[in-house]
Amino acid sequence: MALLPIIIAPDPRLKMVCAAVNEVTPGIVNLMNDMLDTMYAAPGIGLAAPQVGVTQRIIVADVCKEENKREPRRLINPEIVWESDDLYAYEEGCLSLPEQYSDVARPKEVGIRYLDEKGKKRQLDAEGLLAVCLQHEMDHLDGILFVDHISSLKRNVILRKLKKLKKLENAG
Ligand code: K1U
Numbered sequence: 001m002a003l004l005p006i007i008i009a010p011d012p013r014l015k016m017v018c019a020a021v022n023e024v025t026p027g028i029v030n031l032m033n034d035m036l037d038t039m040y041a042a043p044g045i046g047l048a049a050p051q052v053g054v055t056q057r058i059i060v061a062d063v064c065k066e067e068n069k070r071e072p073r074r075l076i077n078p079e080i081v082w083e084s085d086d087l088y089a090y091e092e093g094c095l096s097l098p099e100q101y102s103d104v105a106r107p108k109e110v111g112i113r114y115l116d117e118k119g120k121k122r123q124l125d126a127e128g129l130l131a132v133c134l135q136h137e138m139d140h141l142d143g144i145l146f147v148d149h150i151s152s153l154k155r156n157v158i159l160r161k162l163k164k165l166k167k168l169e170n171a172g
Pocket residue numbers: 043044045046047048051090091092093094095096132133136137
């Protein structure tokens with residue numbers, strides 16, 4: 001088990017478009033396991049590879065609410081193949097934007113095609129919190145943060161706060 005440092009915004013590594021994974025190697029499987037350990041420890045319900053400094057199209061998630069029960073998900077090269085017209089607004093957070101939250105409206109249901117940890121093609125139809133979380137994590141793979149979905153006024157307030165916090169941490 002390895003806990004990976006999570007990159008905090010603002011940081012150019014969170015704004016990059018990630019590259020597709022060509023081959024599911026043991027290194028990729030290890031990375032996904034370390035990402036899950038890091039996500040559970042944070043704690044969080046999702047994590048994308050760029051948040052730990054890896055610019056590849058890999059995400060993990062677990063939105064299971066039952067105590068002592070885990071439903072880890074590992075998705076490689078995820079792609080949305082269909083989405084509902086209905087939107088669903090949820091107050092999102094992000095481990096790269098600590099203690100910042102805002103409502104974001106996204107398609108309520110999505111169909112996602114991806115490769116699993118064995119390199120097998122799979123499709124997942126998601127709704128509710130799982131759909132919210134997977135869309136949020138997939139955004140990270142294109143350098144998009146949840147604050148990019150809100151007004152520039154709110155976004156700038158949040159980013160200024162985080163910039164100040166970083167400055168204070170670096171000074172102390
Ligand atoms: O940074 C991330 O991408 C992870 C993020 C995922 C997410 C949260 C809410 C809506 C969409 C996507 C988080 O996990 S933030 C932490 C969080 O939501 C949480 C933490 C502990 C218990 C329950 C939730």
